Amino acid sequence: MAYDSLTDSMDETHGMSEFTYLDTLAELCDIIVQLYKEEYLREPNQKDLDRLIRKAEDRGFSGMIGSLDCMHWNWKNCPTGWQRGFSGRSKKPIVVLEAVASYDTWI
Known part of the structure; x- marks a missing residue:
């Protein structure tokens, strides 16, 4: 692996x-x-949400509990029939991983 x-x-x-x-x-x-x-x-409980909102407010982002980030991964073994549907700007098959994470990288 x-x-x-x-x-x-x-x-x-x-x-x-x-x-x-x-x-x-x-x-x-x-x-x-x-x-x-x-x-x-x-899933975050109310205590977690309050902590995340307070931390974001301290940094000037009121009401935010996390930030969205994404990563484009090349899909080396993409099935031939799927390649057009998963092609990115590079014209190669990709998969996009999206995640919302808090300041302390808690997903």
């Missing part, structure tokens, strides 16, 4: 079948969500 390997090449490089690799990846994602959901992957 760290080397951006294709799932079907895992059997050659690591002796791991594509299905085992995908199952392992899904399990890893589930574990990450379980570890971090209570603190980072939950």
